[in-house]
Amino acid sequence: MLNPTDWRITMAGDAAVAIEYPPRIDPLISQRVVALAARIRAARHVGVRDVVPSYHAVTVYFEPTHTDLASLWTALEEEAELPGAMETPSREVIVPVVYGGVDGPDLGEVASFSGCTTEEVVRLHTSVLYRVYMVGFLAGFPYMGTIDSRIAMPRREVPRLSVPAGSVGIAGIQTGIYPMTAPGGWRLIGRTAVGRFDPELDSPSFYQPGDRVRFRAVEKVGAP
Amino acid sequence: MTTVQDRGRWGHQNLGVPVAGAMDECSHRLANRLVGNSSELATLEVTLVGPSLEFLAETTCAVAGAGFELWLDGVQVQTGRAFCVPPGGGLRFGRRRAGARAYLAVSGGIDVPPVLGSRSTDLASQLGGLGGRSLRAGDRLVVGRPTGRPAISGAVELPFRLPVGGAHVRVMNGPDRERMTPEALASFTQGRFTIDPDSNRMGYRLRGELLALADSSPLLSGPTPVGTVQVPPSGTPIVLMADRQTTGGYVRIATVISADLPVAGQLGPGDWLGFELCEHREAVAALIGLEQRLMHVS
Numbered sequence: 001m002l003n004p005t006d007w008r009i010t011m012a013g014d015a016a017v018a019i020e021y022p023p024r025i026d027p028l029i030s031q032r033v034v035a036l037a038a039r040i041r042a043a044r045h046v047g048v049r050d051v052v053p054s055y056h057a058v059t060v061y062f063e064p065t066h067t068d069l070a071s072l073w074t075a076l077e078e079e080a081e082l083p084g085a086m087e088t089p090s091r092e093v094i095v096p097v098v099y100g101g102v103d104g105p106d107l108g109e110v111a112s113f114s115g116c117t118t119e120e121v122v123r124l125h126t127s128v129l130y131r132v133y134m135v136g137f138l139a140g141f142p143y144m145g146t147i148d149s150r151i152a153m154p155r156r157e158v159p160r161l162s163v164p165a166g167s168v169g170i171a172g173i174q175t176g177i178y179p180m181t182a183p184g185g186w187r188l189i190g191r192t193a194v195g196r197f198d199p200e201l202d203s204p205s206f207y208q209p210g211d212r213v214r215f216r217a218v219e220k221v222g223a224p
Numbered sequence: 225m226t227t228v229q230d231r232g233r234w235g236h237q238n239l240g241v242p243v244a245g246a247m248d249e250c251s252h253r254l255a256n257r258l259v260g261n262s263s264e265l266a267t268l269e270v271t272l273v274g275p276s277l278e279f280l281a282e283t284t285c286a287v288a289g290a291g292f293e294l295w296l297d298g299v300q301v302q303t304g305r306a307f308c309v310p311p312g313g314g315l316r317f318g319r320r321r322a323g324a325r326a327y328l329a330v331s332g333g334i335d336v337p338p339v340l341g342s343r344s345t346d347l348a349s350q351l352g353g354l355g356g357r358s359l360r361a362g363d364r365l366v367v368g369r370p371t372g373r374p375a376i377s378g379a380v381e382l383p384f385r386l387p388v389g390g391a392h393v394r395v396m397n398g399p400d401r402e403r404m405t406p407e408a409l410a411s412f413t414q415g416r417f418t419i420d421p422d423s424n425r426m427g428y429r430l431r432g433e434l435l436a437l438a439d440s441s442p443l444l445s446g447p448t449p450v451g452t453v454q455v456p457p458s459g460t461p462i463v464l465m466a467d468r469q470t471t472g473g474y475v476r477i478a479t480v481i482s483a484d485l486p487v488a489g490q491l492g493p494g495d496w497l498g499f500e501l502c503e504h505r506e507a508v509a510a511l512i513g514l515e516q517r518l519m520h521v522s
Contacts, residue, residue, distance in 0.1 A: 013396055013479030014508060015482050018399070018447070053238060057447070061234070064511050065508075134445070135240045136469065137470070139240045204340065
């Protein structure tokens with residue numbers, strides 16, 4: 001097993017480099033990725049346009065003709081070498097969810113897949129304090145993990161053309177929340193009023209990489 | 225289709241916000257230069273079929289990129305040079321001869337409210353531009369206060385060759401190329417692909433030889449720079465373009481170099497596309513060359 005502190009820098013085309021850790025969903029790797037991304041962002045290197053944390057990599061986008069790649073590369077190596085690269089304390093969010101029915105049309109399928117009752121699926125889904133590993137796919141969409149392996153149903157073969165905003169879904173060992181109405185293939189088990197993407201806000205994405213999220217079953221969307 | 229575009233919504237991909245922006249940033253910048261705008265101001269990106277526009281006030285305009293016939297009150301005007309539209313003037317895009325996307329710059333820029341620092345229309349997220357959508361008949365657009373005088377009085381050439389029917393673009397190796405079979409890697413650079421009709425600003429779906437994966441075990445989702453060529457398990461590659469999602473989980477076989485993105489942006493459905501491998505050094509040299517030609521057009 002690769003050590004979570006192992007990393008390497010690779011080119012991703014001529015306008016991005018990635019600092020990559022071993023490719024797995026691992027809270028220790030994610031902590032390093034989130035902390036490193038924050039430090040690189042704060043350093044405001046000349047030419048850098050975007051710093052994007054994902055499960056096991058920090059990708060740094062830059063303007064190729066306005067960037068001294070050799071010195072950026074060295075600076076990134078130095079950042080990655082820094083010891084004790086731990087993230088700042090993260091938020092903990094409780095997300096109220098209405099499970100099943102029209103709000104979670106795939107809850108029955110997930111129950112059949114896992115061989116347990118829908119109540120058991122809800123209990124398993126609400127029993128974990130999840131980590132937001134990354135925000136991607138859609139503006140403000142949190143990739144969270146990891147869910148109980150018994151309910152880890154793969155994505156639908158054919159994605160839905162329209163998934164309502166607030167839908168809570170499962171894709172393998174990940175769970176996520178649609179921040180806007182959009183096409184998508186995750187198995188929908190419930191819906192929440194929390195966490196819409198709003199570009200007018202100072203912090204347009206409700207979820208940030210590193211957040212901790214716990215789901216709570218409620219009777220009505222929007223109920224506290 | 226016509227949308228408002230600038231150089232893209234950078235700095236928010238960590239929150240999943242796509243970059244969007246002009247598909248051919250080079251022509252967008254050239255059109256802005258022709259009317260004396262900074263390259264940051266928004267233009268109209270005209271795709272395949274152009275609009276008819278009525279100007280309510282005197283406006284300096286220029287069109288760069290795809291070779292459209294342009295008619296100002298029934299008189300033909302050239303692309304690649306600034307011209308003045310009188311109050312009440314009508315500008316109509318006619319037949320398209322080459323390329324897929326033209327950029328109409330107006331002195332002062334198209335002034336829609338910036339969203340997260342950009343006026344670009346992101347159709348998938350319905351962000352920016354005019355209500356996050358393409359223009360419809362009857363829409364009204366506001367023009368910003370002109371910031372400069374037209375910098376160039378004559379006609380200029382594009383700093384790259386406008387594709388007719390298809391083009392080769394240069395790519396750098398992608399991070400997952402070892403997941404492809406050797407035969408697939410060979411087909412990728414030796415074959416020609418055709419851009420599928422259901423391609424759009426998010427990506428070009430390519431028809432041609434299927435590219436087989438040697439390793440189809442799941443990949444963790446990771447960032448997807450513009451120009452990334454993805455290969456899903458079906459074997460039909462997709463070139464990610466301006467409105468691409470910020471992350472994806474398909475095999476990344478290659479990345480189109482920045483210098484050839486404008487050419488790629490000038491391709492449309494039915495055009496062919498071929499790929500040539502190149503090294504990083506060549507990619508940077510090509511981009512510097514393109515920038516120099518763009519700066520010295522006159």
